[in-house]
Amino acid sequence: VGEWICFSAIATPQAQVSVQLGDKILPLLPQPQTTKLPSNAAVLTNLNQADSQDKTGYYRGCQQFKQEANLGKPIFTAQLNNRSITQQGQGEINIISDQNLPVIEIIVPEGVARTGPGSDYSRLTPLPQGTKARVTGKEGDWLRLDYGGWILERETRLIANEVLDNANIRGLSSRSINQATEIIFPLSHPVPIAVAQEDDKFILTLYNTIAQTDTIFLVDNPLVRRLDWRQINPTTIEYTFNLNQKQQWGYSLRYQGTNLILTLRHPPEKSDNLQGKVILLDPGHGGKETGAVGPTGYTEKEINLLMSKLIKQELEKLGATVYLTRETDIDLSLPARVEMINNLQPTLAISVHYNALPDDGDALNTQGIGIFWYHPQAADLSVFLHDYLTKNLNRPSYGVFWNNLALTRPYSSPSLLLELGFMSNPQEFEWITDTQAQKQLA
Ligand SMILES: [Zn+2]
Structure with a gap:
């Protein structure tokens, strides 16, 4: 409810084009330009410029819907000189309320989260198995999750009747294990995450999470100098691991129950040769x-x-x-x-x-x-x-x-x-x- 939904059509120039949704008719206006994006592989041949072209016959319109509704399949109409043709769109349009959103759980070891509904869209940080989120949208086989990422429906399972609110997190602890430092994030339920590596920082973001943290224990270790955190908006927390050196040596993230376990690998010992590497x-x-x-x-x-x-x-x-x-x-x-x-x-x-x-x-x-x-x-x-x-x-x-x-x-x-x-x-x-x-x- 309240989101912009856009429709487009290709039709004869100078036509009157519209789309019917339930009892609503939305006009689609002729667009002056279309832009063709290059394939990603075009970077390899230096031919990756976007190409805008004046073109007639391309129509577009957007609309917000204020109420929950099943609008069925959109019906496109093009009219020119008293002749009209209609064509039904493939997908069905459902406007869903942000109350009682369905809840899913990631059921594969690494859910592939993307910036949009399709494999043309870039990858985000994979979601660990067990991650739970609300579904705020669906397009084809793709689900949009509440934190913004999209995921293939088959990498998830629907949890009937579960009502999901934001998670809370308490104090953090850590321990040294086998050439790595493990940090435990005690959450009330598993939430979507994102990772960013910078020169001497490892940054972990937890979405849908509200801090109730008063104490953090960082074990003495060769890798992390200091751990800082802040609630960057009402439902997102960012943890910054300030590291002793620029080079990072690998990490893993997994849910154990509702605890998120982050493992940061220690640097290998420096030596004159590659012994032990x-x-x-x-x-x-x-x-x-x-x-x-x-x-x-x-x-x-x-x-x-x-x-x-x-x-x-x-x-x-x-x-x-x-x-x-x-x-x-x-x-x-x-x-x-x-x-x-x-x-x-x-x-x-x-x-x-x-x-x-x-x-x-x-x-x-x-x-x-x-x-x-x-x-x-x-x-x-x-x-x-x-x-x-x-x-x-x-x-x-x-x-x-x-x-x-x-x-x-x-x-x-x-x-x-x-x-x-x-x-x-x-x-x-x-x-x-x-x-x-x-x-x-x-
Ligand atoms: Zn090859």
């Missing part, structure tokens, strides 16, 4: 998935595995314990690779790939080392590796990208993805197939 290398693709294919038919899955094994040898010489997600040419799903990172919680997780030409790309001029990260805790290492490889090996630079990828999204360890050159570039393909150049790169 665990590195997980993920050779990309495998089995039926060949990845990119070079001019001779040599596949990315083969060079990814070969390079991962060479890198493993080099890291082991420096004392590291190294695991590979696959040691042979097998099919391995992205979720299985992610699960290995989360189970092993290595010091670093690195996915090894070679690049293919993006759509609209130029094979001769598209080249170089590309590195991809998603969480700030993987950014500095990405820049370091990019600079080191391009300078010391005199390799061309493709660049460092923030990128939403299955193998950059894990956050239990700093996780990044290497694209060590282009299979489609003739010069780079020579390096890719040259034993000496492979060793040098490793």
